[in-house]
Amino acid sequence: MLRLLLLGTCALVSASCAMAEDLPLAINVGAQPNDNTGDPMRIAFIKTMRAVNALHGARGQPNGIATLDSTQRLPTSQLPVGLPGVTVTPSGGDALRPLSSLFADRANVASFQGQDLATKFTKACNSLPSSGGTIYIPGGQYTSDHMLVCDGRRVSVEGDGPGITVITFTSAAAGRAGMSFSSGDQSRQVNVRDLSLLTSVDQVNGNKAIQVIHPSAVNLSVFMGPRISRLEVAGTGNNSAYWGTGISLRNVSSYRVDDISIRGKDIGGATSFPSAAMDAAVELIGDPGRQCSDGMVTGLSVVFARYVGKATGDCEGNHWDRIVALAVDTGLYYPAHNAWPGVWLTNSHINSFRYGVNFEGVVQAQIKGNLLYKWTGSAQDWVGVNLNWHGSLGSSNNIIADNQFIGYAPAGSGQGYAAGGKATAIAVPGGDGNLISRNYSVFNDWVFDFANLGSTNIVSDNVQANTVSGWFRQIGLNTISSNNNPPLAGTDPAFVSFSPGSTTANVGAWFQRIFYTNNPTSPATMTDFTNAEVGRQITIIAQDNNTTIAHNARIKLKGATNMAMVSGASLTLLNIGPFWQEVGRSQ
Incomplete structure (x- = not known):
């Protein structure tokens, strides 16, 4: 030579x-x-x-x-x-x-001998200078029964395009399939583009099509994350096999994943997402100390994955945009999140079995401008956005706005409806201080579920249509609501009954404006009505002869005297801020 x-x-x-x-x-x-x-x-x-x-x-x-x-x-x-x-x-x-210097930093795998692509790839990696370089894989069909590894340097891996440069991995043994890059230093960038990465076998041991690993002890001021673009990640044939994970990034910052098609194994007519399937299309992992941050996943197309995106550990500043996902179990999943701020999901379309978004302990997230709907083949309960606890940490101070939620309820009603289960657009069983505004709920059993907690979430300007049961599966005891229309959904009653013996009543948690007294046997005096926005008007109708509305600093009544209501009497009050002002009565 x-x-x-x-x-x-x-x-x-x-x-x-x-x-x-x-x-x-x-x-x-x-x-x-x-x-x-x-x-x-x-x-x-x-x-x-x-x-x-x-x-x-x-x-x-x-x-x-x-x-x-x-x-x-x-x-x-x-x-x-x-x-x-x-x-x-x-x-x-x-x-x-x-x-020699002109080509020293570009290694064509075709220039290296080896019966398996992995051997050629290793030689190409080792031929690069310590400063890094490019490994070029020309267009063609390649097979490998080993992982393609290039560690310890900056590297770009380039092909001639998905469907042109096609690499098929044939082993499911742990560590024997996919591409792996461990640079040893966060300042050493890794770039991968223009390839098809296929598996001919189910990756039952969790092999990942691409994994990039930075050490946990990193300089958080270095923003030189990987760039991964224009890839196909799938099983051979017509989605006949699955990867354990599509793309896995650990301890990376300022990353970008763009224009990727990821497909798992075809689930057929399953009514719940199968256990033998791809886990996450894109996985983010952050070791303790905010080490998975400030990156973007955009232009992602996902089919047959358990999660479109899953982020575990200390991750913040993750932006997911322009995602299209079909027949996935869950869109975004942030389990056991330690209240690191900043997750965005925008301009995306996710069709899922159980959740569009499932957050645990996420704060300061924005979920805006998405179409989230239930996979009609699902017989499971579905929630469009679920904000839950991680230990004592709630999912708080998030914005959920301008989304459309379609639950295909009532389930089991025939073609075009879900196979089974109930559908709720937005659930907040563990969170406080969230703004939920300008969302559109269609064909859901309920629009909201606040788990009967004493949480204070602001719910305004939402619209529903074709709701089966009602606005609330369970109310939030301190919810502040305004201008949600129409006020009655599904089988909601036109009125809400006060609790027997109550002296105060939360009227802001409800969208109805008519309230019934409920003291059939014992007298009760009501001194305040809480959680209502300024400008709300309510009407109280007596269903008994035992309820008195007190005149005080919070309720200003005509004649500055209490009103002892008789059955059938009504009192209309307007919240002007510091107090409720009587605007009319019948007695």
């Missing part, structure tokens, strides 16, 4: 030298021709030498440019004598560079 370096003649043969940027370092001029390697080196070299010989004529001597022999190879005896190497000027350039 000889490393041929052309003399500085590219200015004369620029048409040939223009191809040099895409050529490998080594030219095989030995006994074996360099044909069928997937790169254009030999053809370009022959054309270049023919052009050089035509220009230089008689200079085809030992100290000049040699003439190709009968096999169209350069005779070893006629290599330039006494020169450290040939230099070239690429087309468009104006400086001579040794050809």
